[in-house]
Amino acid sequence: MNKKQLLNPQLEVNEIIDIITKAKDNALRKVNEELITMYWLIGKILSTKSKDTQYGDKYIDEIADLLKQTHPDLKGFNRRGLYRMKQFYETYCDDEIVSPLVTQLSWTNNLIIMSCSKSKEEREFYVKLAIKERYSKRELERQIESGYYERALLSKSPILPEPVKKLPVNPFLDSYVIEFLDLPEKFSENNLKKGLISQMKKFVLELGKDFTFVGEEYTIQVGDTDFFIDLLFTHRELKCLVAIELKIGKFKPEYVSKMDFYLEALDRQVKKDHENPSVGLILCASKNNEVVEYALSRTLSPLLVSQYQLKLPDKNILQKKLQELIHLPGIGENIFENEE
Secondary structure: OOHHHHOOHHHHHHHHHHHHHHHHHHHHHHHHHHHHHHHHHHHHHHHHHHHHOOOOOHHHHHHHHHHHHHOOOOOOOOHHHHHHHHHHHHHHOOOOOOOOOHHHOOHHHHHHHHHHOOOHHHHHHHHHHHHHHOOOHHHHHHHHHOOHHHHHHHOOOOOOOOOOOOOOOOOOOOHHHHHHHOOOHHHOOOOHHHHHHHHHHHHHHHHOOOEEEEEEEEEEEEOOEEEEEEEEEEEOOOOEEEEEEEEOOOOOOHHHHHHHHHHHHHHHHOOOOOOOOOEEEEEEEOOOOEEEEEEOOOOOOHHHHHHHHHHOOOHHHHHHHHHHHHOOOOOOOOOOOOOO
C-alpha cells in the first residue's frame, strides 16, 4: 500500500491550529504584560509626584485635564483611570509576593481584586487563584461574591471553589487590551451585552421625547467600590433620573434589590434637590420570554408611582423590542451561549 495513502491531513491541520492558537495566546499575554507594566509605571510617577507637590491629588486632576486637551484620542487616561493606576501601584509596590504576579492577570481582574479585597492576604489569595484557574471577569467575580476566601479560612479542610462554566474566551481579551492596541472597532471582542445596551439606548431615545441620555455604564462609587449602571437617562417631565439595567438571562429577585441600591446611590450622589426620586427599569432578555420590571418599591407616594408608570415606556412595547433585539444578527446569535 502506498505510504501517501496512510497520511491523515486532519492530523496536520490540528497541529497547525494548535500552533496558531498557542501563538495568539502568547501574543495576548505579552500585550497584557506590557499593558499592566505601563499602568504600574504611570501609577509610580503619579504616586511620587503627588507626594512631592503641595497640591496632592489635585495634581493628578491637572494631568488628566491636560491629557484630555492635548491627546483627546487616548482612552482610559481620564481622572478615574489615573487614580486607579496610582492606587494600583501604591497597593502592590511594597508587596514582594504579589507585585511580580500582577502582569499575569488582565487589568479588569486586577481592578476587581483590588477593589473587593479587604486585606493584603485576601488580595494574594485571589491573585494566585485567578492565575491558577485562568478566570475570566465573570468567573472571578463569582468566587469573590461566594466568599470563597472567607470560607477557605474558616474551613478545617480544603474546600473547592464555586463551580463555574468555563467560557471559550481568553481572559486577556478585555476592553483595556483593545484600547491599548488602539485597533479599529471591528477588531474588538464581540461584547454581546454592550451590543444590546447600545441598541436599547437608541430605542429609548426614539421612544420618548422627554428622555435625555446621561451615560452608558454610568459609574457610581460607594465606599471604595465602583458600580456600573448599564444606562442612565433623565426624564424632563417626570423630573427624575431613570436607570436601566439589562440582563441577558432570566429575571432573578435579587435584581430588584440591586436596582434599589443603585437608585439610593443616585439619589444621594447625583439627584438634584428639585428632582423627584430616581426610578429604575430592569429588562431581562431570556431565551423564551422577556421580563420588564419597574423598580418602584421604595418609599414613593401612590400618586408618584402612578405618574411614573404612566410616563415611562409601556412594558409590552419594551418586551416586543427586546424580542427583536435578541434576534438581531451579531447580537442574538450567541447571546445565551455565555450565560452561567
